[in-house]
Amino acid sequence: MPYLILFFAVAFETIGTTALQASQQFTRLGPSIIVVVAYAVSFLLLGWVLKFLPVGIAYAMWSGLGIVFIALIGRAVFGQRLDLPAVIGMAMILGGILVIHLFSTSAPH
Numbered sequence: 719m720p721y722l723i724l725f726f727a728v729a730f731e732t733i734g735t736t737a738l739q740a741s742q743q744f745t746r747l748g749p750s751i752i753v754v755v756a757y758a759v760s761f762l763l764l765g766w767v768l769k770f771l772p773v774g775i776a777y778a779m780w781s782g783l784g785i786v787f788i789a790l791i792g793r794a795v796f797g798q799r800l801d802l803p804a805v806i807g808m809a810m811i812l813g814g815i816l817v818i819h820l821f822s823t824s825a826p827h
Contacts, residue, residue, distance in 0.1 A: 720770035727763035728780055730756045732787045739796060772824050779818065782811045 734756030741749035767776050786808050792798040800808075818824075 720767050720776075723763050724767045724771070724776060724779060727760045727767060728783045728787065730760035730763065731780065731784045732791065734760060735784065735788045736791050736795065739792070775818055775822065775824055779815055782815045786812060 734753050737749040737752035737756060740746065741753055744750045744753075764776065764780055767780075789798075789800060789804070789808060793800065
């Protein structure tokens with residue numbers, strides 16, 4: 719159950735970051751409101767997850783997945799391209815998340 723809640727925390731963080739780009743430095747009201755609400759929900763959910771997972775594990779997964787998802791959204795929605803080193807770095811982030819999830823005894827499975 720903590721991993722499902724963590725997934726939703728990442729989803730809201732990704733929504734907030736996408737809206738942050740769309741807010742044009744908080745000059746557009748609608749996206750600015752979405753930023754505040756989405757980040758608030760994301761942190762609320764992340765805080766709940768910390769009852770069950772160590773902060774280092776939860777934050778690594780939250781931030782790492784957020785980075786990858788927002789890069790994909792940046793490409794699809796905003797046309798932002800990544801070079802090969804960026805793609806390799808993000809693959810390493812995903813690899814690290816998989817190692818934590820599959821092999822770490824610090825995270826309950």
